[in-house]
Amino acid sequence: MKIPKRFHMPDIPKYIGTTEPNEHVTAYTCAINGNDLADDERESVLLKKFRQTLSKGEMIWYHNLPEYSIDSFSMLVDAFVKAHVGAIKVETQKSDLFNVKQRDDETFREFVSRFQIERMDLPPVTDDWAVQDFTQGLNSRSSITSMELKQNLIEYPVIVWADVHNRYQSKIRVEDDKILRAASVSWYQNRPW
Incomplete structure (x- = not known):
């Protein structure tokens, strides 16, 4: 069959062999x-x-x-x-989550944020995998908060991600309170009067 005269070829990017x-x-x-x-x-x-x-x-x-x-x-x-x-893009494997590790210069808050982003990019991961990787990914050398939470998760293991979420949220609140208190003391000591 012939191509109809009324047909207009749409503008489509050329396939160069590097995409899906x-x-x-x-x-x-x-x-x-x-x-x-x-x-x-x-x-x-x-x-x-x-x-x-x-x-x-x-x-x-x-x-x-x-x-x-x-x-x-x-x-x-x-x-x-x-x-x-x-x-074809290789689908990220669930085991790739085990490669998410807290860097020495990464704050606790930064690691939690990066871990959550990486977790969302993966296929669904069971809670026990996520808990295990998060615990293993915490770097005790990075901060006191990371060290304390890692010890807590090892000493009092959890299976449900919601429990890990609650624990790290409470650690973040404690960390925020310390920063606010330090800022308040600094302001009080350096006040102009």
Whole structure:
């Protein structure tokens, strides 16, 4: 089937082989579906115009496809994704959470914040994993607060993340109170009158 004269090729970034191939296919398909095409026209356009979304380097892959080996857009997509599987982002593993460690120069508050951000970026992790990693990640050399909480979590183990959350929140409040008291004493001692 021929491509309809009314078809306008949307502006789609060229695929250069370094990003997730499924994301490229989705962007291309959505852009083509934005045209007013009949179902039979859509399949033909998707199949015939795909090569225009490939960079010069990726065109080599396209031109190396065996002649008459692709009968449908879904076959083309399958071949494309299989050929570019190396570019697919590797999903972060749950065990990556065990790599989150408090640095020597990192405050307790900074570590808690970074740990929570890292935890949100991972697939769901069971509470016992999160508790264990958080405890192991605390650096006793970083601050007194980190040392005290680590000792507390080892001495009085918990299984539920909410318990760890409550303990570190109370440590942060104590730390904040110490900072406020020190600032108040300093202000009182340095007052102008």
